[in-house]
Amino acid sequence: MAEDPLLQPYQLKHLTLRNRVILTAHEPAYPEDGMPKGRYRAYHVERARGGVALTMTAGSAAVSRDSPPVFNNILAWQDEVVKWTRELTDAVHEAGAAVMIQLTHLGRRTRWDKADWLPVVSPSHRRESAHRSFPKKMEDWDIARIITDYGDAAERMQAGGMDGIELQAYGHLMDQFWSPLTNELDGPYGGSLDNRLRFTFDVLTEIRKRVGPDFIVGIRYTGDEMLEGGIGREDGIAISQRLKDSGQVDFLNVVRGHIDTDPGLTDLIPIQGMPSAPHLDFAGAIRKATGFPTFHAARIPDLATARHAIAAGLLDMVGMTRAHIADPHLLNKLIEGREDDIRPCVGANYCLDRIYQGGLAHCLHNAATGREETMPQVIEPAQRQRKVVIVGTGPAGLEAARVAAERGHQVTVFEAADRPGGQIRLTAQSQRRREMIGIIDWRMGQCEKRGVTFRFNTWAEAETVLAEAPDVVIVATGGLPHTEVxxxxxxxxxxxxxxxxxxVRPGSNVLVYDDAGDHA
Structure with a gap:
């Protein structure tokens, strides 16, 4: 373990990070009244206890009143945030991890009819496909006001005990200035690349004036929009070099692509059925060109890929964000030599989909995520052993069997089919969703380790179940399709x-009737 590249410490300015794995900024939509209260704090503290080096909160926290979150984000423009931030940072530090926050102004990536119904502002009138509001083209006083707002928010985060901040520049206001596709201003903030970057450096200057030279400030940005007429690869390298040379930035966190459309968002944050780590080599090229601390995350779901990113010198810190949503104790299990026990992220993207539908981020694979206050991520043994019989080996039955076995109970599971999986086994037949079988394979592995008895090809008749003399019976047979339509x-x-x-084999004249609109 001492030689594992992922477990080596990393020195970022004055801050020693205990290993090379981070949670990049993401918003699970847990704030209450715009504040990171109990649920939010418990979520990040659990990942800190699980061994991660740095957890980046918010995705992103709003610095201005006219940047209303489109889903439930932290309101960094309110003074009240300092109290709640301090409670979060103290708890994360006590658990051994560093903690930062991502700050942003959304620019056109919001709507006029959110919060206070203020005009959406951007460096052009071009609206975003996703949120559809035509923005007001920014004027001098808009720019000056928002620069001040960034400085105010940075001060609040420093007062709240954060180890640093990260500015967001992909799809939000900052890179709306950068891209020729979204900047139609005249000088000094439009035209040449240096003019388009001026807003960013004015913000950085204001932040440094407020927080001083020692506070850590980074930026997460697109190094290539992958759009005709937008920021291209060479532009991204030039921007990266300018950020480094400014002396105002301490790390670069690189992404590739654009998020103003659903296909663009999916390319930037890839899902199951898409290649793993598609932008890793690009991030490595930025690191090579700049020689500067470089972070990156984009579907790096497993330790082997993450280890390669560090060992090959492509990255200094590797982001495994969705992997930690699935298993917050991923690093602890690595350190303890229990890699086989790591619950794999299957890329279902249920976590992100829920946010965009206006809900809280939950995990298809881990019911305790987001419920850390009431549901344990680490299961404690029961005080009294019981005999448990479970009927069904779909995801519900296997989860019940796993949890019961981890608590020390004697577990027997009946299944009418010859293999486990239930509906998961059906959906995993699709090439695009084949990774879903990991939900079943992991649970079966955990159950077998703990001595769970499985009886396949067996109907769970009443007498069959009662013959086991169970203390508890759990029926997890799910439902049946409704065909009386x-x-x-x-x-x-x-x-x-x-x-x-x-x-059943279909005939030659088929009507497909879908009254759900889901994956079936």
Missing amino acids: LSAGNDLVVSAWDIISGD
Whole structure:
């Protein structure tokens, strides 16, 4: 373990990070009244206890009143945030990790009819496809005011005990200035690359004036928009070099792509069925060109990929954010030599999808994520052993079996089919969603380690279950497809299950009726 590249400490300015793995900035939408209260704090503290070196809060915290969050973000423009930030940072530090926060002004990436109904501002009138508000083209006083807001927010975060801040510049106001596609201002903030970067350096100057030279300040930015007429690869390298040479930035956190459309967002934050670590080599090129501390995250779901990123010198710190949503104790398990116990992220992106639908981020694979105040991530043994019988080996049955076995109970599971998986096994037949089977494989592995008895090809009749003399019976057989959808002709109706499983072959004249609009 002492030689593992991922477990080597890293010195970032005065801050010693205990290993090379970070949670990059992301917003699980847990704030209450715009503040990082109990749920938010518990979420980050759990990951700190799990061994991560640095957890980056917010994705992103709003610095101005006219940057209303489109989902539930931290309001860094309110003085009240200092109290809650201090409680969070103290708790994370006590657990051994560093903690920072990402600050932003959304620019056009919001709506006029949120919060105070203030005009959306941007360096051009061009609206964003995702949020659709036509922005007001910024004037001198807008720019000056927002620069001051950044400085105010940075001061609040320093007062709240943060180890540093990170500015967001992909899809938000800062890089709306950078990109020719979204900057139609005349000089001094429009035109040449140096003019388009002027707003960023004015913000950095104001922040340094407020927090001093020692406070850590980084920037997470797109080094290549991958859009015709936008910021290209060479522009990204030039921007990276200017950021380094400014002396005002302590680390670069590189992404690649754009987020103003759903396809663009998916390329930047890849999901299952897409290649792992698609932008890792690009981030490595930025590090090579600048020789500057470089961070990166984009579908780096496993330790082998993360280890390669560090060992090959592509990155200084590697982001495994969704991997820690799935398993907050990923690093502890590595340190303890229990890599096989790590719950794998299957890339379902349920966490992100829920946010964009206006909900809290939860994990398809880990029910305790976001519920740390009421549901333990680390299961304690029960005081009294019981005999537990479970019916069904879909995800619910296997999770019940895993948790019961971890608590020390004697567990027997009945399953009518010859293999575990339930509906997961059906969906994993799709090439794009084949990683979903990891939900089943991991639970089966955990159950087998703990001596769970499985009886496949067995109907759980009452007498069969009672013969086990159980203390507890859990029925986890799920539901059945609803096929009684016609007033006449229901004998012709078969379910998606029947077709996907191969139990029924369709005829030559088929009507597909979908009343759910989901993955089936």
